[in-house]
Structures are given as structure tokens and as C-alpha cells.
Amino acid sequence: MSHHDQYRKLKSTFMSVLAVFCALLVVLPLILVFFYLLKMGFSSLNLNFFTKVPTAAGENGGGMANAIVGTLELMGLALIMGVPLGLLGGIFLSEHGSERTNGWIRFGADVLNGVPSIVWGMACYTLVVVPMGGYSAFAGGLALSFIMVPLVLRTTEEVLVLVPHAYREAGLALGIPHWKITVNIVLRTAFKGIVTGVLLGLGRVAGETAPILFTALGSTSWNHSLKEPIAALPIQIYYYAISPFEDQNRQAWAGALVLIVIVFLLSTSVRMISNRRKRA
Template sequence: MNDRLRNYRNWMMLSVFTIATIIALIPLFGVLSYVVKNGISALSLQFFTNLPKAMGLSGGGMANAIVGTLIMVLIASLLGIPIGILAAIYLTEYDRHSWLSVGVRFATDVLTGIPSIIVGIVIYTAVVLKMGNFSALAGGLALSIIMIPLIIRSTEEMLKLVSHSIREAGYALGISKGKTILRIILPTAAKGIITGAMLAVARVAGETAPLLFTALGNQYWARSLNEPMASLPVQIFQYATSPYKEWHQQAWAGSLVLISLVIILNLSARFAFRSRSN
């Protein structure tokens, strides 16, 4: 009787978990299928190589927005990834329990939950207004601020997974703390750190609000990092809210490209994590 009751409870809970999983997947695949359905027909070689056409004209593409997104994400990565990793090393290896570390961790958690539009407004006030113009540099800076707390937390967790015996073995051999971190601890946690960094890049690649206040946008090729630059999220927003059907199709195509980029980054991170687990 107890075995039958146990099997019945196991079957019931398994059914509940399966149903919950299916319900959670329905919105995901619904969004993906809808974007693919509406965006695939507008994709062409011109979309990836041409500049946007003037209002109301057919044709054109989002080549400048694709390149602009890659440039600003690269700027954000060059700023955010080193700062995030170095801060995590300090918190984990040098000053784990002091009041400063506690304060930094609290600030990191708060910053993670701050809406991205607030970051955009802050950078607009502190950088854009003082520079006198919108720019790709300001956009990359805003994205890097969003990246930093994500990288700090993920890197810190990866470093904590490195066994203390590995650190002690390095010290026992007479290796300095800095060299132990650089040559032993970081290589051991490298795949996990890279995974966290790639997920942070995927997180900021689709941000729109900060770029509206910082990079603004541009219908042409940007000639300098110190001038407005187009980006996929902003251009999608502008096209989707326009009254032109042709631009709506372009917005769907841009959405498909952006989602594909995010999926590729996430899958790469998952495969790296799986490799680390094995």
C-alpha cells in the first residue's frame, strides 16, 4: 500500500512539473515563432549590406545598426569585463569579509536590479550633456555599467568554487599570492568566468532604453565613436513605431537578427559551461 501511494505521489508530482515546464516554454516558443514568421520574409542580402532608405521608400537595410550594435557591445565589453573580473578577484581573494566587501556586494545587487533606463538617464546627464553630443562611447559606457554587476557576481561565484587546497598548494610551493591567482586560480575558473561574461554580453546586446539617451541613433555610417551611432534595438523601436509597413517588416527582420545574436551567445555560454562540468 505504501509503495502504491509513493508511486502515485511520484507520478502526480512528475505530472505537475511536466505541465509547469510546458507552460513556461509556451511563451518562449510563441515569441520565437512569431518573430521568425514575421521576420524571415524580410531578410535578404540587402538587409545586411545596405543603409536604411528614406521614410516611405521600400528597400534598404540595417547594416549600420548591426555594425553599431557590435561596436557598442565591444566598447562595453572592453570596459565592463576587466573591471568586473578584477573587482571579483579583490572581493574573493583579498578582502572577503571586510565592510568594504559587504558594501560592494550590496551595491552590486542593487545595481543589478536598477532599470536600465535609469542608467541611460545618468549617463545622459553625466556624460552626454557635458560632451555636448550623443555618441557611441556614451552608449558603450552605459552598457558597461549594466554588465559590471553581472560579471562581478558570476566571476565571484566561479572563484569560490576553486578549492582552497589549490590555493594552499600554490602557497606551499612559495608562489606569491598574485602569481597563484594569475597562474592557478584564474585558469581553473576560466571557463566559468567566460560563461558569465558571455551571458552578460547577451544581456546588454538587446538593451534599448540606455542607447536612446546616449547613442541616440544614426541613419548613416558613423565616422567616429564620438558621434551618434545606430544600433539594432533603437532602430527596431523606431521602425516598429513608424506608420510605414515597409519599416514594420524591417523591424521584424531586425528583431530576428537580434534574437539570433542573443541565442548564439547564450548557446555558446551553455556549451562552455557544459564543457567545464565535464
Template sequence: MTELARRRLYDRVMRGLAGAAAGVVILPLVLILIFLVYRGSAALNLDFFTHLPKPVGEPGGGMANAIVGTLILLAIASAVGLPLGIFGGLFLAESRGSRLPWLVRFLADVLNGVPSIVIGIFAYTLLVLPMRRFSALAGGIALGVIMIPIVLRTTEELVRLVPASLREAALALGVPEWKVILRIVLPTARAGIVTGAMVAIARVAGETAPLLFTAFGNRFWHQGIDQPIAALPIQIFAYAISPFEDWHRQAWAGALVLIAMVFCVSLVARTATRGLGRPTR
């Protein structure tokens, strides 16, 4: 076998192994999606998106309040987690010669590894007990705390990838450092930061344990951020452990809707960030 033939064979083998590895990674996701569509589509109808849950044992109804509640919780979580994560990531990336960034980075990594149920108990102690009630605010803050280390570390890594020559050129022209960060660094890393934020939102969208200790759930429409609120993960959990077959079907439908919401958020983020990543003039 000639050297050229050996290289071609080696290339084909490596391509095949890489394709097989990609297939192994993608296959579980495809199977989950197919199974969700198969089990959940049967319960999807107009009532599911427009009606409240029916009383116990009564068939029919929907999860309209849980869908709205999930969106409200994600909005509160984003208002808490995204600013803190982005500005914290900028601080870590731009701060040098100090032990404080190392400490913040270490604590962020620890927080990222804390089980979500522990964060839920923390929010219950800090927010629910003093307020004497479960609330959407407590649930949103708990989810926001989970988002912070994800957004922080993503922002730090992406800001560090911005070429130093861009900073140096702007500073050499006498541009203040704060303006360099706002007009050069952030626009350059914007696409990746937005994608990281969407990953964090998708990460917390399916969290159930923190919401059981904070938002608790509600069978009615949202009445205020200081009141208990319904959410798809809570509703899915409650229906899945119930003895009613109709609720089981609705639980599968709720899981399908939740996956679809995460997919839509990711798709919108990809579309919105296309063409971004260039410094502003």
C-alpha cells in the first residue's frame, strides 16, 4: 500500500469514527424527541393552551396557566441572573493582578455544582419564610441564582477571546477603558454572550425542585409576583405521579411543550445573533 493510499484509508477511518461518535451523541436526543411527540401529541389541542386544569378526577382541561407562569418565572430569572452574570463575567475577564477574581471564579464554579434543590431550600428560607407565602418572585430569584454562574463563566471566556489588538488599538487612540469595554469588547463577544444566556435560560426552564420550595404551583391564573404561580415543570410533576390516565397524557403533552419552548428560545437566539459580533462604530 502506498503512502497516499494509507493516508486516504486513515482519513476514511477517522471520518467514520467521528461520524459514529456524533451519531451516539445525537441518537438519545432524537429518540427522546420522537417519544415525546408520540406520547404528547395525543393530548395537544386548543383547550390545552387556553384552559385551566380541571378538578381532580375530571378529564379535560389544559395547562394555559402553567405556560404563562413558566414565561413569567423565566422573565424574573433573566432579570436577576443575566445582568449579574454578564457584569460579573466582564469583571473577571478585565480584572488582573488581584486575588478577588480568583475567589469569585471559585465561588461561581462551586455554585454551578450545587444541586438545584439546595438552592430551592435556600430561597425558601431566605424569601418564602419571611414573606409567609410561596411566590413567583421567590421562584424567579431561585432560578436566577442558578443562571448566574453559567452566564458569568460563559461571558468571561468569550470576553477573553476578544483579540487584545482591538483593545490596544482603542486605548492607543485615547479611548477610555469603560468605553472600550462597551463599544469594542461587548459588541465583539455579543453573539456568544447571547447564546450563553439562552443556554442558561434553557437550563433553568425545566427545573422542578427549586419551584416546589418557592413557587409551589397554582391551579388558577397568575395573580401577582407575591403569589404562588403555576409552572410547567411543577404541573408535569404533579400530573405524572397522579393515578389518572388523562393527567398522564397531559403530563407528556406538557413535557413536549416545554421542550418546544426551549427549542424556540434557542432558535430565536441563533437567528437574532446571526451577523452580530462586530465592533460598533
């Protein structure tokens, strides 16, 4: 073997090691974040955290009960407002649209997907908060639903396209109207895929902070109306993280641990659903 060949082999090995090293470095931050979330967050979790509302700044104790419920409420609002639009839009792309309009709509959805989420906050501030005269849970939910629509639209289309054409044709041969075929046959066949897409979208908006910062605003008490500001975990984590009080910093870690558990519960249920689909 000549020197040159040896050099080539050595270089190849070196590059392979480098690629392994890259993969390790990519995984490292996740391990570190988990380690600290568990270490700092777990020790700060207690019953008060889940049952009490925040205390006045500087006072120890209190919890994030209202923020946990608030986050779930905001997710519900985003679901109610965002999913129907995204779902129907996805149906149009897969069942009705022509090649040309579909191209434009997909392109538009992809571009909207890349718009920084804080911009949706500004949009909802202008469209809802200013006319209604105050920050509100509704405005926050709307901002989150703007993020969900393009996500749900794209995933719905992707799963509906997978439904075999023969199913639709069988329906047509029976003389069933097209829309009933879509609702009763196509949607039902692709139901699990659609749920997966919705859960993925929810997982994404659960942790969003920027769009609700000046729409839902956050709050230190319980929310009683959609027209009132509402607390949310991400907002509470943000303010407690930059707070000068140690007890609030500690609670920020606890909140972050609860938030990541919510996000990962959503994504594991996604994985369970799609695994069952594969086996079926």
C-alpha cells in the first residue's frame, strides 16, 4: 500500500470520527438541559406549587396553579380556533384543489410557518387587545391559533393524500356525494394521522412565550373570563427567571420542568398513536 493510500484511509477514519463527534455535540445540550431541569426543578416541586397562585414579589412560597391551568386553557382556545381552519384547508388541498392553487397555498403556509412567532403577538395586540380595550385570554388563544393553522393544514394534507384512491372511488360508485365521502370515508380513515398532526401543533404552541407576552399578558391570580388577562407557564417562567428573587428563580425551574413534561407527554402520545397505526 502506497503512502498516499494510507493517507487517504487515515483521512477517511478521521472524518468518520469527526462525524461521531458532531453527533455527540448535538445530543449534549439536550442531556445538559434535562439534567438541570431534573436537578433544579424536581427539588422545587411541592404541593403548593400545584395548588397555590403566586405570592407578592419577594415573598417566599406560592405556586403556579393558575399558570398551569392557564396554559391548558390557552391550548384549548388555540385548538378550538386553529384546528377547524387548518383541517378544512388541508381537506381543500388534498380533495379539491388544482395543482396550481395548491402550490400557492402550500407555499403560503410554509412562509407563514417561518414568520417569527412574536409577530403574531403584535398582530393580535393590534386586532384584539386595542379594540377590546385590554389584554385577554382570547387574544392569547388567537395568537397561538395563528401558529397552529399552517402546521395543521400541512400535516392534514399529508395524511389525507395517503388514503387510497380506491376508497373514494368505491364511495363515488355508490352515488354518495363527494363531501360525504370526504367526511365519512377519507377523514375517518386518516383520523389517527390528523390527531397526530394536531397534537404536534399543540406541543409547539404549549411552550410559546413571545406571541402571548402582550396578548394574554400573564397574571398572578385565577382567570374568570376570556376577556381578562390569563397566566401561562411560559410567561411565568420568563418573569421568574429574570427576577432578582431567588425563590422565584427556583420556581422558574419547577415551572420549566412541568412545562417540558406537558410538551413531552404530547409528543410521546404522538409516537404511540403513529406506532399503533404502523402495526395495524
